[in-house]
Amino acid sequence: MSDSLREILDIGVFWEFRNILLRGLLVNFLVFFGAAAVALGVGLGAALLRVSRFRVLRAVGTVHVEIFRNAPDYVMIVWVHFVLPLLIGTLLHTRFELNPFASGVLALGLVYSGYFAETFRTGIEAVPSGHLEAGRSLGMGETLLMWRIVLPQVVRRMLPESINIFISLFKATTIVSLIAVPDLMYNVSMITQQEMRPLPLYTGAALVYFAIVLVAGSALRAVAERWRAKIT
Amino acid sequence: MNNWDRLVWNQREALLAGLQVTIEVCLISFAAAIVGGMVLCLLRMYVKPVRPIAIVLIEFFRATPILVQLLWVNYVWPELFGWPNTFFAAACTALAVQSSGYLAETFRAGIEAIPKGQREAAYSVGMSPALTFRRIVLPQVLLSSAPSIINQFTVIVKSSTLVSVITVQDLMFQSQKIVNIAYEPIEILTATAAMYIGFIFIVSMAGKLLADRLRRSYGIGSRLPT
Structure with missing residues (x-):
């Protein structure tokens, strides 16, 4: 027990491989931002x-x-x-391939577009009908109404409330390691196989994700709280 | 249609065996998560000395990705605690641990939503704190958080797809095995995805119906997380 505990606390392994681990973490963030962009775009489309x-x-x-x-x-x-x-490929009659990174971004983007679509839709439906009537009475068309009156309110109202979805999305980026996208988790597994020391590596990875989600989550919530106070 | 017969229908025994493992993993970890979540919640709210520990545990369980937790429980716990000693147990533990963190917070919100007057009324008629909790608080909390609890079950089913990574032979494991043998992924993976989506759709619909019903019959506002 105490031996294992000492091994867990041995962050030497983590330091030794800091470069490759940090590069992996960067990949996590790239997947996150790519998937978030896809999810917001497709989600908005689905909500409309x-x-x-x-x-x-x-x-x-x-x-x-x-x-x-x-x-x-x-x-x-x-x-x-x-x-x-x-x-x-069958549709286009050619060979078509997606690299793992693109697959990961697209798949996560699609999954989370479903959640964002619902968030956007509640936001659209929450816009008071008086605003729409006012817009129409000024002669605005439906499209203009959507872009000028509805969506700005929706984005302000819903983005703060989407924080939980963003956090889930960030946590889900670890799954792309399973289709060999070299993210933090993938690199941790590779180093583990090479060094045969799962204890400090997996514990370290868990703590890294924990710290990021905790810090980013509370920071975003604090910002959102302020933002909401401003608009209502 | 021939491909569907050959790759999906003819493999139904393997797929059903996988489905059974999936259901077992989900139900066991769901039950463990409800108990664990309630224990964590009570420790956090009423047991002062261990409160910081409970908070750290809840936050840690909620903030770590499920894949990381799964591998962590699978590789690190056996050396630390000498348990879990099978992949199946590790899978159930990881899923239960994650959901217990979420459920602990759900239960806490439910307990805090109960008006203080009810507890005071119970004490004034001579009920002990334990009895008050069992008779007055717990039934209301379970009822008001039922939709969230069901929602958490869909999360468990979604996460359970990952247990194939530590070689638990669930539905995902079986279908990937067939893909690796046949080299024809289209039908089998589409069928697997449809099975998961259909199953989760039914469960979340049930949760939504229950939430509507609770709101109508008892005026309980549902706090379904998005």
């Missing part, structure tokens, strides 16, 4: 479909949300990485 006037478009939006919100991250990553390129 869900509040559309046309029933068909609404149905498409609903199906999108229900599929991706209920899909496990890992299953979606594996599907996008191994199945989607084949389907696209």
Whole structure:
């Protein structure tokens, strides 16, 4: 017991491989930002479909949300990485490949677009109808109304409340290591295999993620609190 | 359609065996997470000396990614505590540990939402704190947090796809095994994804219906996390 404890506290291994581990962490952040961009864009699109006037478009939006919100991250990553390129290749009659990084970003982006779509939709529906009527009475078209009146309010209101989704997304970026994207977790597993010392490495990795999520989470929440105080 | 027959229907025994393991892992860790979450919550709220420890544990369980936790429990715990000694136990422990952190916070919110007057009324008719908790607080907390608890079950099912990484032979493991043998991923992976999505969809629909019903019958506001 005390031997294992001493080994856990031995951060020498972590220091020895600091370069490769930091590069891995950078990959986590790159996947995070890429997937967040995809998720926000696709999520907004799906939300607009869900509040559309046309029933068909609404149905498409609903199906999108229900599929991706209920899909496990890992299953979606594996599907996008191994199945989607084949389907696209068959459609285009060419060989099509996605590198692991692109697959990871796309899959996580799609999964989290389902969550963002719901957040955006609640935000759109929360805009008082008086604002819409005022806009219409000034002669604004539906599109202009959406961009000028509705969306600015939605973004201000919903981004602070999306913090939990962003945090889940960041935690999910570790899963891309399973399709060989060289993120922190992938590098930790590789070093473990080479050094045969899982204790300090896995414990260290857990603590690194813990620290990042805790610090970033509380910082974002503090900022959001201020932001919300300003708009309401 | 021929491919679907050959790759999915003919492999149904392996897939069903995997599904059974998935369900076992999910149910065991769900039950453990509810108990663990309640214990963590009570330690945090009512046992002053261990309060900081409980807070750190809850935050640690909530803030670490499930894959990291799974590998950490699987590789580090056996050397530290001599347990868990099987991959199956490690998988259940990791999933339970993560969800117990979330459920502890759900329960805390539920307990704090109960008006103080109810507890005072219970004490004034001579009920002990333990009895008050069991008779007055706990039933209301379980009812008001039922939608969140069900939602947590969908999280467990989603996370359970990762236990294949430590060679627990769940649905994901079986389907990837078939892919590795047949080299034809389209049908089998699509079918697997559809099974997971369908299952989680049904569970979350049940949660939503229950939340609506609670709101209508008891006026309990649901706090379903997004």
